[in-house]
Amino acid sequence: MATYAIGDIQGCYDELMELLDLIDFNDSDQLWLAGDLVNRGRQSIEVLRFVYQLGDRVKCVLGNHDLHLLALHYGTTRDKRNATLQQVLEAPDRDELMNWLRFQPLLVDDESLGYVMTHAGIPHIWSLGKARKRAKEVEQILQSDDAREFFNHMYGNKPDSWHNHLEGWVRLRVITNYFTRMRFITPSGQLEFHGNGEVDKAPSGFIPWFEARRASPLPRKQIFGHWAALMGETGKPDCIALDTGCVWGYGLRAMRLEDQAITQIACHAYHTESI
Secondary structure (H helix, E strand, O other): OOEEEEOOOOOOHHHHHHHHHHOOOOOOOEEEEOOOOOOOOOOHHHHHHHHHHOHHHEEEOOOHHHHHHHHHHHOOOOOOOOHHHHHHHOOOOHHHHHHHHHOOOOOEEEOOOOEEEOOOOOOOOOOHHHHHHHHHHHHHHHOOOOHHHHHHHOOOOOOOOOOOOOOHHHHHHHHHHHHHHOOEEOOOOOEEOOOOOOHHHOOOOOEEHHHOOOOOOOOOEEEEOOOHHHOOOOOOOOEEEOOOEHHHOOEEEEEEOOOOEEEEEEOOOOOOOOO
């Protein structure tokens, strides 16, 4: 049995199937997915259906595009820039898939394997224990009858820094932003939401989150996606980037957790159809 972690799929179903064939993924193997299953690519519904039918063979964290799909499902946003998600919203199994999606976590932690996975990373201002607790706060709301109200308050860049005294929806919003939107950060933990390019193009006063000195060392290696411009490189052996920009015409990457062996395929075409 092997465990494979894969970065942002974003609707690139054909490439996902090719990658799984290449690594000889079989019924005894496990799959870890770093979020953003959907959007921009043309086959979001196929990706969702495939991952859903894997059952307990898959561990998947929510990414910002997955959360946006859920917000569309609940009718709390009507953003028209996401034509590739319409196939999901019109699918006969939409309700079943969306109910499954909202029960996926923000953080997966496996002590025996020695990895923790989130979509965008874990900020240096939180220990692993605090990160688990804060992820659970959002997960409990998503899995409750208050999910629709959460999506009414999810969007926004403020607050852009964590404070222990934060309460209510603003607290849940900033937790969500750290786990699903983080790229550049200040030493004090302030987030920046406009920069998404190479690490040497950090906005003034900000650094890549994985270069910030941690207040408490993590006892696990981190797996994350979200930042395609990194092309899988952080320069940090304990911070492993898996998004290699398949939807932008680059590649889709899998890492076998047991030995960190990398397998990557080239994307067949530039897939993105939305902003």
